Structure formats: structure tokens, C-alpha cells
Amino acid sequence: MAYIQVESVSKKYVKGNVETRVLKDVSFQVGKGEFWIVAGPSGSGKSTLLSILGSLNEPDSGRVLVDELDLFSLSHDERALFRLNYLGFIFQNFHLLPYLTALENILLPTLAYPHKISKEKEARELLKMLGLEGKEGKYPKELSGGEQERVAIARALIMEPEILLADEPTGNLDSKTGEEVMKIFAELNRRGKTIIMVTHNLDHLQYATHALFLKDGEVLEIKTLKEAN
Amino acid sequence: MGKKEEFLRQKNSMQKALKIIIAVLGIIAVGLTVMLFIPAKKKKEGAYYAAEINYSGQEIQMTDIPAVVNKEGKIEIPLEDVQKYGIVYVPYSPTKPLTAFFLNDGRLAVAVSICEPCQGYRFKIQDNALVCMTCGTRWSLLDDLKGIDGGCTAYPPDEIPYEVKDGKILVDKNIVDAWQPRV
Numbered sequence: 001m002a003y004i005q006v007e008s009v010s011k012k013y014v015k016g017n018v019e020t021r022v023l024k025d026v027s028f029q030v031g032k033g034e035f036w037i038v039a040g041p042s043g044s045g046k047s048t049l050l051s052i053l054g055s056l057n058e059p060d061s062g063r064v065l066v067d068e069l070d071l072f073s074l075s076h077d078e079r080a081l082f083r084l085n086y087l088g089f090i091f092q093n094f095h096l097l098p099y100l101t102a103l104e105n106i107l108l109p110t111l112a113y114p115h116k117i118s119k120e121k122e123a124r125e126l127l128k129m130l131g132l133e134g135k136e137g138k139y140p141k142e143l144s145g146g147e148q149e150r151v152a153i154a155r156a157l158i159m160e161p162e163i164l165l166a167d168e169p170t171g172n173l174d175s176k177t178g179e180e181v182m183k184i185f186a187e188l189n190r191r192g193k194t195i196i197m198v199t200h201n202l203d204h205l206q207y208a209t210h211a212l213f214l215k216d217g218e219v220l221e222i223k224t225l226k227e228a229n
Numbered sequence: 230m231g232k233k234e235e236f237l238r239q240k241n242s243m244q245k246a247l248k249i250i251i252a253v254l255g256i257i258a259v260g261l262t263v264m265l266f267i268p269a270k271k272k273k274e275g276a277y278y279a280a281e282i283n284y285s286g287q288e289i290q291m292t293d294i295p296a297v298v299n300k301e302g303k304i305e306i307p308l309e310d311v312q313k314y315g316i317v318y319v320p321y322s323p324t325k326p327l328t329a330f331f332l333n334d335g336r337l338a339v340a341v342s343i344c345e346p347c348q349g350y351r352f353k354i355q356d357n358a359l360v361c362m363t364c365g366t367r368w369s370l371l372d373d374l375k376g377i378d379g380g381c382t383a384y385p386p387d388e389i390p391y392e393v394k395d396g397k398i399l400v401d402k403n404i405v406d407a408w409q410p411r412v
Contacts, residue, residue, distance in 0.1 A: 078243070085235055
């Protein structure tokens, strides 16, 4: 059975009298350890799909199973627990808290854990792995865009998630820094993380195992690019 | 432990915690409902109340005090005598003496001092009960003179209306004069 199973997911938004169907009967299956890139023009439903995969947004119909868990049959609290255990989120705008240092930002998800845990050692190891050694005490404004993105990646990894969901993680970075970040994702995928990344940049396909192209909320094409590790 | 096992373990413990919270909230809600809908014992209208009393382990015999009728035709009983002696006997007339005493909730009771079925005239307070000295019938001072045991439980001394003014219990002599035994 697939690790992530998306079955006939549809979603519409209603604004006033205008109804927009952002996802129409989307289905696909992601295996464990695969690296999927979701591409498509603006407004094709990429970010909505990612938020549904992250259980942050509920579909109007269809279902999403992760590790055989039907996400939308779980309560809100159970979904929060699911996200904490299974998912790491990385956003285009980093979403770092400006009044916390790099280290404190990385440790932020541990505060949401049902019981007290200490992950400072792991956070320092992540900083080292991501080339941020010596930056632990720096505030976001003291870091470059690439460094902030790497802090955001470290924060996504601190709870050792199985799945990374990334929404345009290189969108705010120059091409060189963007490539460096993509290499980090490739390395994380090589270490077994399942990654689903939304991007406009088709150059990133070289790092992925699969590509899903969306247009007007429909699956245009699913491509297998290479075998997963 | 795998992610799924860890997640399921946390989910179960969360559900357990949720059940405990719901149970505790339920108990609190029931408690509050009971407090709201079962009001405290109502005070008897027109009655005089002193502090609550506990007669456990006590035995108080009646003290006789003279019957005084004032110009307004009211029988006067000094409130402080009742407070001092616990239960008083007022020989207003040979067939219609009065008694006054406090119940456990502090309510002052003034009654015709007769146990009507047995024709007993004297009573005592013993262990939160009013006891007829003739037949031994006991009535609860905790529960508005409800019969506890004995032959005359349905007829506690018949209470009559009074008012308390300037430290005196005032009973209308016309009411006492008109009073008739219930049996």
C-alpha cells in the first residue's frame, strides 16, 4: 500500500456568489522515501493540495491516507498530534519568530509535544548538518535569506518527521542559494525522508523522483523521473 | 518505536486524558446543577432565627418562667430566657401552657406545650430531639419537629404565631385562647 494515498480530493472556495473549484477529483499515491514535486501555474491548486496533505485544510470530498491513517476521520486534536509526529513544514517566507534565536526557533515544535522533551543536542546537530554552526544565537534579522531557510528546515526536522512538505522553499532565494537548499532536500531524501514540494522552478525536477503537474485544479500529468533511493 | 505506534500511543493517551477531563467536568456540572436546583433549606416566614445550634450529647430540662400578659393582650416571653435556658415552660393557663425553644437551624419555635394524644405537658431537649416527658415520643429538632419515634409522632406541640420585638417574644392571647387540641 502507498505511504500517502490521495483519493478523489476536491475542494472549492466560495467568495460572495463566486465559487472557485481549486481541486477537482485529484488522486495520486506517494511511496515512502519518494521526492515529489508539485508544479503548475499560479492558481492551479498546488498550495491548497499541500495544505490538505498537511491536514491543515479539509477537502470537500475525497480522502487522504498517510501510513494507513485516514487524516480527516481524526479529530482536530488528533490531527495536530499527527502533524507533530509525521510532518515537517517548510514555507517560502520561512515563518521564523523574530524574537527567538535560531536555536530557539528550531526548538519551537518541541514545546507543542504532549510531554516535556529536550532536543537541544539534536538542534545543534541539525545546525551543524545545515552549515549553520556558530549561528545558534543569531536572530532571524541577523541571518541571510538562505540561512533563515536552513533554520526553517532544521525546525521542520527537529521532531524527526517522516514527511517534509515544502511550499516554494526557494521562492525567496537567489538561484545559487536556492540550489544549495535543493541539495539539502536531496540529501534529506537520500536519508529516507518523503518529500512533497510545491515549486514553480522546473530546474528542481532533477532532484525529484516524481512530478505532479496541476492545471486549474486537475491533475494534468504524473511523471516518474527516477527511482526512489 | 515506529512513528505510527508512537502516534497511536499518544492518540490513545490523549483520548484517555480527554475522557478523564470530560468525566471531571461532568461531575462538576452535576454538582453545580444540584447546588443550583436544590436550594438551601428555606427559612420559615415570620419566624425568628438565632445562630444554628447542635444539641448532640445534651439533655436540657424545661425551665418554668412566669406568664406575663401585657396591655395589648400579648403574652410576653423574654427572648433571653429562652436563649439562657434552652427550653421554657410558660403556664399561661392550666390547659394551655406554652413552650418556647430553638430548633437546630436556629429557628425559634413557640407552641402550646401539650402532647395532645397523651396529654403530656412537659418536654425536654435531648440529642437534637424534643422529647415528651410523658410518653417518650421524640420529634426531630433537625427536621422541623418531624416525628422520630414514639406513640404520638404525628402531634408535636402545636406551633402558634409570634413576633419578636424589643427582646420579647409576643404571642397573641386571643390565638391561644381560641386554640383547640387537634385530637
